[in-house]
Amino acid sequence: MTVRAIDARRAAVLGSPIAHSLSPVLHRAAYRELGLADWSYDRFEVDEESLTGFLDGLGPEWAGLSLTMPLKRAVVPLLDGVTETAASVEAVNTVVFAEDGRRTGDNTDIPGMVAALRERGIEQVDSAAILGAGATASSALAALARICTGEVVAYVRSAERAAEMRQWGERLGVEVRTADWADAAEALRAPLVIATTPAGTTDALAGAVPERPATLFDVLYDPWPTDLAARWSAYGGAVVGGLDLLVHQAVLQVEQMTGRAPAPLDVMRKAGEHALAAR
Incomplete structure (x- = not known):
């Protein structure tokens, strides 16, 4: 993508609500570095x-x-084009403006998830479980399409959500089976569990963490740790958190927007950790 030769450049994060966003902390740290x-x-x-x-x-x-x-899908019809990654889940979290003004949408959440897992040594799994069925869950499915060789079980609260997850699985080439949220404790025995639900949703599952848990990827970063992540860590399981995802997807955004690579991953993570500790 072409980056225009203008000295003072601007970027921003949009959403509603947005006051809690750590993105300015991460991107500004990258710019300084x-x-x-x-x-x-x-x-x-x-x-x-x-x-x-x-x-x-x-x-x-x-x-x-x-x-x-709520903008990740709403922005799609307002763009001049989207990448294959963004099109795969019909969701855009990154817009880059070209020299001629064209707006191109991408989704860095998906490769960000894969990168966060690889950083912890998770290159491939033979099965996985997803808690939840929203937009983040579809991105999780797209990430699993790259690293999971077998079945993904999605634990959801309604038949409508179950149907949506199966449809996403077909579209992304992932073998998806759905199960009722009431049985979500069963998910915790999977080699990889991805929790995509809002704060507090998985708290009741903390008591069901097995004695030897594998890997939990909880996409929340505030509050952190969640009850589930804290119990998982206490039992010796590997935990990938929402800040890991946020940093890795932001690294890709910085590289696309500025044309500079590699973006300073460690500096951005430390800035995010410091900001969260101050809250």
């Missing part, structure tokens, strides 16, 4: 109704945007 003194990164409260107007009001100094809920 990369010597990009004229770059700025902000956050804006933008919902689906105001997204079109916001995008149309951006000037040529804008390099890119990070998107969080």
Whole structure:
């Protein structure tokens, strides 16, 4: 992607609610480390109704945007193109502006998940379980399509959600079986468990962690650790957290928006850890 030759460049994260976002901390840390003194990164409260107007009001100094809920799918029809990765889950978390003004959407959550797992030595699993069935769960399925050789069991609360997860599995080439949330404790015996649910949802499962758990990937980062992650760690299991995901997907965003690689992963992680500790 072409990066325009403008000295002062801007980027930001959009969403609603957005005040909690750590993205400015991570991106600004990267800019400092990369010597990009004229770059700025902000956050804006933008919902689906105001997204079109916001995008149309951006000037040529804008390099890119990070998107969080509820904009990841709403932005797709407003773009000039999307990458194959983003198209696979119909969700965009990264928009990069080309020199001619074209808007291209990508999804760095998927490769970010894969990178976070690989950092912990998880290159491949023969089966996995997903807790939840929202947009993050579909990204988790797309990530598992790259590293899981067998069945993925998705634990969901409704028949409608179950059908959606099976459809995503067919689309992504993943063997998906669905199970009722009431049986979610069974998920904890899988070689890899990915929890994609909101804060507090998995707290009741903490007491069901097996004596020798394998790997838990909990996508939350605040509050941290979750009850489930804390019990998992106490029993000696490997835990990948939401900050790991946030940092790895942000690394890819920084590289795309600035054209500079590699982005400073360790610096960005330390900045995120410091910000979370201060909350």
